[in-house]
Amino acid sequence: MATQNRAPVLTPQAEDFPRWYQDVLEKAEMADNGPVRGTMVIRPYAYGLWENMQREVDSRIKATGAENVYLPLFIPQSYLEREAEHVEGFSPELAVVTHAGGKELGEPVVVRPTSETVFGEMMAKWVQSHRDLPMRLNQWANVVRWELRPRLFLRTTEFLWQEGHTAHATEADASAYARTIHLDVYRDFLQNALAIPVLTGLKTPRERFAGAVTTMTCEAMMGDGKALQMATSHELGQNFARAFDIGFTDETGQVQTCWTTSWGSSTRMVGGLIMAHGDDQGLRIPPRVAPIQAAVIAVKDDPRTLQVAADLVAELERFGVRARLDDRTSQGFGRRATEWELKGVPLRVEVGPRDLEAGRVTVARRDSGEKTQEPLDTFAEEAPALLSRMHAALIDSSRARLAERTHDVATSEEAFEAAQTGFGRIAWSTLGEDGEADLNRRGVTVRC
Amino acid sequence: MATQNRAPVLTPQAEDFPRWYQDVLEKAEMADNGPVRGTMVIRPYAYGLWENMQREVDSRIKATGAENVYLPLFIPQSYLEREAEHVEGFSPELAVVTHAGGKELGEPVVVRPTSETVFGEMMAKWVQSHRDLPMRLNQWANVVRWELRPRLFLRTTEFLWQEGHTAHATEADASAYARTIHLDVYRDFLQNALAIPVLTGLKTPRERFAGAVTTMTCEAMMGDGKALQMATSHELGQNFARAFDIGFTDETGQVQTCWTTSWGSSTRMVGGLIMAHGDDQGLRIPPRVAPIQAAVIAVKDDPRTLQVAADLVAELERFGVRARLDDRTSQGFGRRATEWELKGVPLRVEVGPRDLEAGRVTVARRDSGEKTQEPLDTFAEEAPALLSRMHAALIDSSRARLAERTHDVATSEEAFEAAQTGFGRIAWSTLGEDGEADLNRRGVTVRC
Numbered sequence: 036m037a038t039q040n041r042a043p044v045l046t047p048q049a050e051d052f053p054r055w056y057q058d059v060l061e062k063a064e065m066a067d068n069g070p071v072r073g074t075m076v077i078r079p080y081a082y083g084l085w086e087n088m089q090r091e092v093d094s095r096i097k098a099t100g101a102e103n104v105y106l107p108l109f110i111p112q113s114y115l116e117r118e119a120e121h122v123e124g125f126s127p128e129l130a131v132v133t134h135a136g137g138k139e140l141g142e143p144v145v146v147r148p149t150s151e152t153v154f155g156e157m158m159a160k161w162v163q164s165h166r167d168l169p170m171r172l173n174q175w176a177n178v179v180r181w182e183l184r185p186r187l188f189l190r191t192t193e194f195l196w197q198e199g200h201t202a203h204a205t206e207a208d209a210s211a212y213a214r215t216i217h218l219d220v221y222r223d224f225l226q227n228a229l230a231i232p233v234l235t236g237l238k239t240p241r242e243r244f245a246g247a248v249t250t251m252t253c254e255a256m257m258g259d260g261k262a263l264q265m266a267t268s269h270e271l272g273q274n275f276a277r278a279f280d281i282g283f284t285d286e287t288g289q290v291q292t293c294w295t296t297s298w299g300s301s302t303r304m305v306g307g308l309i310m311a312h313g314d315d316q317g318l319r320i321p322p323r324v325a326p327i328q329a330a331v332i333a334v335k336d337d338p339r340t341l342q343v344a345a346d347l348v349a350e351l352e353r354f355g356v357r358a359r360l361d362d363r364t365s366q367g368f369g370r371r372a373t374e375w376e377l378k379g380v381p382l383r384v385e386v387g388p389r390d391l392e393a394g395r396v397t398v399a400r401r402d403s404g405e406k407t408q409e410p411l412d413t414f415a416e417e418a419p420a421l422l423s424r425m426h427a428a429l430i431d432s433s434r435a436r437l438a439e440r441t442h443d444v445a446t447s448e449e450a451f452e453a454a455q456t457g458f459g460r461i462a463w464s465t466l467g468e469d470g471e472a473d474l475n476r477r478g479v480t481v482r483c
Numbered sequence: 484m485a486t487q488n489r490a491p492v493l494t495p496q497a498e499d500f501p502r503w504y505q506d507v508l509e510k511a512e513m514a515d516n517g518p519v520r521g522t523m524v525i526r527p528y529a530y531g532l533w534e535n536m537q538r539e540v541d542s543r544i545k546a547t548g549a550e551n552v553y554l555p556l557f558i559p560q561s562y563l564e565r566e567a568e569h570v571e572g573f574s575p576e577l578a579v580v581t582h583a584g585g586k587e588l589g590e591p592v593v594v595r596p597t598s599e600t601v602f603g604e605m606m607a608k609w610v611q612s613h614r615d616l617p618m619r620l621n622q623w624a625n626v627v628r629w630e631l632r633p634r635l636f637l638r639t640t641e642f643l644w645q646e647g648h649t650a651h652a653t654e655a656d657a658s659a660y661a662r663t664i665h666l667d668v669y670r671d672f673l674q675n676a677l678a679i680p681v682l683t684g685l686k687t688p689r690e691r692f693a694g695a696v697t698t699m700t701c702e703a704m705m706g707d708g709k710a711l712q713m714a715t716s717h718e719l720g721q722n723f724a725r726a727f728d729i730g731f732t733d734e735t736g737q738v739q740t741c742w743t744t745s746w747g748s749s750t751r752m753v754g755g756l757i758m759a760h761g762d763d764q765g766l767r768i769p770p771r772v773a774p775i776q777a778a779v780i781a782v783k784d785d786p787r788t789l790q791v792a793a794d795l796v797a798e799l800e801r802f803g804v805r806a807r808l809d810d811r812t813s814q815g816f817g818r819r820a821t822e823w824e825l826k827g828v829p830l831r832v833e834v835g836p837r838d839l840e841a842g843r844v845t846v847a848r849r850d851s852g853e854k855t856q857e858p859l860d861t862f863a864e865e866a867p868a869l870l871s872r873m874h875a876a877l878i879d880s881s882r883a884r885l886a887e888r889t890h891d892v893a894t895s896e897e898a899f900e901a902a903q904t905g906f907g908r909i910a911w912s913t914l915g916e917d918g919e920a921d922l923n924r925r926g927v928t929v930r931c
C-alpha cells in the first residue's frame with residue numbers, strides 16, 4: 036500500500052463528499068470556475084480525459100451508422116414554443132442575445148439549450164423519400180442552460196455534449212435503434228471504457244423526457260452511494276415528427292410520418308467518473324480513457340536514471356501505452372509521487388539508481404495502491420495486459436459496492452431507508468405513482 | 484475523360500465563381516444557411532471532411548507539445564477593453580446576452596469572438612514559475628462575430644476554429660515556437676493534407692494582427708486567381724503578457740514578463756479547399772482528408788455484382804481506404820456517377836456484370852477524370868498508392884497554376900494589373916506603405 040507520510044490534501048470523502056469533489060478538481064488541476072458565474076474552464080488534464088471519452092463514444096455512435104453534423108449556436112425566438120412578449124417571458128434556463136451588429140435585434144435569439152428544434156426543422160427538409168431513411172444524425176457541441184446552483188462538470192451553465200436525433204420509417208426500426216444506442220453505445224462505453232457498472236431501465240412517466248414515449252437510462256452509483264444519471268435514450272414515437280412535419284414518401288407513393296429517437300450524454304460523465312472511482316488520495320482514472328496511463332518518475336538527477344526513464348517512456352509508447360516522463364528531479368520525489376496519485380494516473384513507475392542496479396523498476400498501481408518490483412526489460416511489454424487487469428479490477432470493485440449498497444425492499448418506507456446509504460430496489464407495481472410521489476417529497480428519486 | 488451526357492448542374496466557374504461556389508455547396512450537400520442570418524448548418528459530408536481536417540491539424544499541434552483546453556463561451560463585459568455604457572457601445576461584431584435566468588443580467592455577457600482575454604486571465608493564474616514554461620495551450624471551439632455579408636464557410640457569424648496561446652520565458656523560444664506552428668503545423672497541413680501550395684511570409688504592418696510584433700501567414704490561390712488567407716501565427720512580444728500580467732519567477736528568484744504567441748485556423752479552410760480544387764463538375768476533395776476516398780458503385784441489381792462490390796468495399800477498408808458502397812440500383816447509374824463526381828470523391832469504382840466477366844473494375848479518378856480498367860483482385864491493394872499519386876498530382880497542378888498566375892512586377896501599377904488574374908510579386912522595399920495604401924484603394928491587398 037502507498038503509505039507516504041504527508042498531510043491530507045483532500046477533505047476525506049466520509050467527512051464531506053461534495054467538498055472532497057471540489058478539492059480534487061482543484062488539486063488535480065481538472066477545472067476552474069469561469070469568469071461568468073456557472074461557467075467552467077476545463078484544464079488540459081481534464082480536457083485530455085474528455086477527448087479520450089469523446090473518441091470512445093463517437094466511434095461507438097459511428098458504428099451504429101450515425102453521422103455527425105454541426106448546427107448553429109443561435110436559435111430564433113420563433114423556434115421556441117412559448118412566444119414571449121418580452122425576453123423575461125423566456126424560460127429561466129435560457130440565455131438570450133438581444134444586441135448584435137452594434138444594435139438591438141428585431142427578434143432576440145436564444146443560445147441553444149439543445150439543438151432539438153433545429154434538428155427538427157432540418158430533418159423535415161432533408162427527409163423526403165423512404166430512401167433517405169433511416170436518417171441518423173449526431174452533434175458534438177456546447178449548450179447553455181442557466182444554472183443558479185452550479186457544480187463543475189455536474190451542473191454548469193455551459194456544458195459540452197452530444198445529442199443524437201434519428202428518423203425511421205417504422206416504429207420497430209426506431210425502437211431497435213434507440214435500444215442499440217442505449218446498450219451498445221452508452222452502457223458499453225460506461226462499462227468497458229469508464230469501468231462503471233450501470234443499472235439500465237425505463238424512466239417512470241414522472242421522470243421521463245417531455246415528449247418521449249420511452250426514456251431509457253443508464254444510472255451509476257457514486258462513491259457516496261448516490262445515483263447519477265449518465266446518459267439517456269428516448270423513443271419519441273411520432274410526436275416529434277408530427278410537431279416538425281418530418282414525413283416521407285413510401286414505396287407506394289403514400290406520405291407517411293416518421294418515427295424518431297433522441298439521445299444524449301455530456302461532460303457530466305466526467306463528474307460521474309470522478310465520483311464513481313475517486314478515493315481519499317485523489318482521482319482514479321480508468322486506464323482506457325486515462326490521458327496518461329503510466330507516469331515514469333526519474334527518482335534522482337543522475338544521467339543513467341534519466342536515460343533509462345526516457346527510454347522506458349519510449350518503449351511504453353511503442354506498446355501503445357500513453358506514458359509521460361517525470362524528470363523534475365529538482366522537486367522532491369514524495370511530492371511528485373503524490374501529484375500522480377492525486378491525478379489518478381493508473382501506473383506510477385519509479386526509476387531509481389538502486390532499482391537500476393537490480394535491473395528492475397518499482398510499479399505502483401493506483402487502483403489498489405499495491406507496489407511491486409518489475410523487471411526493467413519486460414515491463415513495457417507487460418503493461419497493456421496489466422492495464423486491462425486494472426480495468427477489470429476497477430469495475431469489479433464498483434460492482435461489489437453497487438451490490439452491497441443495493442437492497443431489495445417491499446415498501447416505500449423501506450425504499451426511503453435504503454436510499455440513505457445506497458439504492459433500494461422495488462417492483463414498480465408495488466411502488467406505483469403514489470409511492471413515487473411520496474418518495475419525491477422526502478428527497479428520493481425513482482431512477483429506473 | 485469523364486464525358487457523360489448531362490445538363491450542367493453548376494454555374495460554370497468562368498461565368499460566375501461566387502455563384503459556382505454557392506451551387507456546389509448546395510448540390511454536394513455540404514452546408515445550409517442556419518435559421519438565424521449568417522449562421523451555418525454543416526451537413527454530414529462536410530462535417531466528416533472537417534473532422535478529418537481537424538484530426539490532421541490537431542495531431543500536428545500536439546506534436547509541438549501543446550495541450551487542448553476548453554474555456555467558456557461567455558465573457559464578462561469587463562473583460563473587453565471598451566467599457567460600454569450601453570450594449571450598443573460594443574463593437575458591432577459582438578453578440579451580447581442581456582437576459583438569462585429569466586431576468587435582465589446585472590452585467591451583460593458577450594459571446595466569445597475569440598477566447599483571447601480568457602486565455603490571458605487564466606495563463607496569468609497558471610504561470611507562476613519558470614517550471615511552468617513554456618505553457619502551450621490550444622482550444623477547438625465555436626466563436627461568434629456578427630456578419631453582415633455572410634458567405635458559407637468563408638465568413639459566417641458563428642464559425643469553428645482552433646486558437647492557440649503560448650507563454651515562453653524568452654523571446655527566442657516564443658519566436659521559434661511561432662515559426663514551428665507556422666511551418667510544421669499550418670504549412671505542412673495545407674500542403675501535405677489539403678494539397679494546397681501556400682505562400683508563406685510576414686504580414687505588412689497594415690495587415691498585421693493588432694498587438695502582434697510579427698504575423699506570419701499562409702496564403703493560397705483559389706481557382707479564380709484570388710488569394711485566401713488560410714492560417715496565421717503571431718508573435719506578440721511582451722505586449723499581451725504585460726496587458727494580462729503573465730509573469731514568472733526565474734531560476735534566480737526574479738520576476739519576469741513572459742513572451743507569448745497566438746495562432747489560429749478555422750472552418751474557413753473548408754471554403755479554401757473547395758475553391759482551390761473544385762472544377763465545373765463539382766468538388767475535388769484531396770484524398771488524405773476525403774470522408775469517402777473510394778465510392779464503389781454496383782452498376783446493376785444483380786446478386787453477384789452486389790456481392791463483389793460489397794466485398795471490394797471490405798477489401799479496400801482492410802487496406803486503410805475509406806470506402807463506401809453505392810448499391811442504389813433503383814436509381815440510374817449516370818445519376819449516381821454524377822453525384823460522386825459532384826461530391827469530389829477521389830476514386831469512383833464501377834462494378835458491372837461485363838467488368839466482372841473480365842475480372843476487372845472500371846476506375847475513374849476525380850482529379851484528372853481519367854478512366855482505366857483495373858484487375859479486380861489487386862485493385863484494393865494498389866489503391867493507397869494510387870491515392871498518394873493523386874495527392875501529388877493535385878498539389879502539382881495547384882503549384883503550376885500558382886506559378887502561371889503569379890507575375891514578378893516592378894511597380895504598384897503592374898501589381899494592380901497582375902492582381903486582376905492572379906498574384907503580383909514585388910519587393911516590399913519597392914512597394915512600401917504608400918504603394919500598399921494605393922493598391923488598397925483600388926481593391927487589392929498585400930498578403931505577405
Ligand SMILES: [Zn+2]
Nearest residue numbers: 134139570571
Ligand atoms: Zn439597446
Ligand SMILES: [Zn+2]
Nearest residue numbers: 122123582587
Ligand atoms: Zn428586460
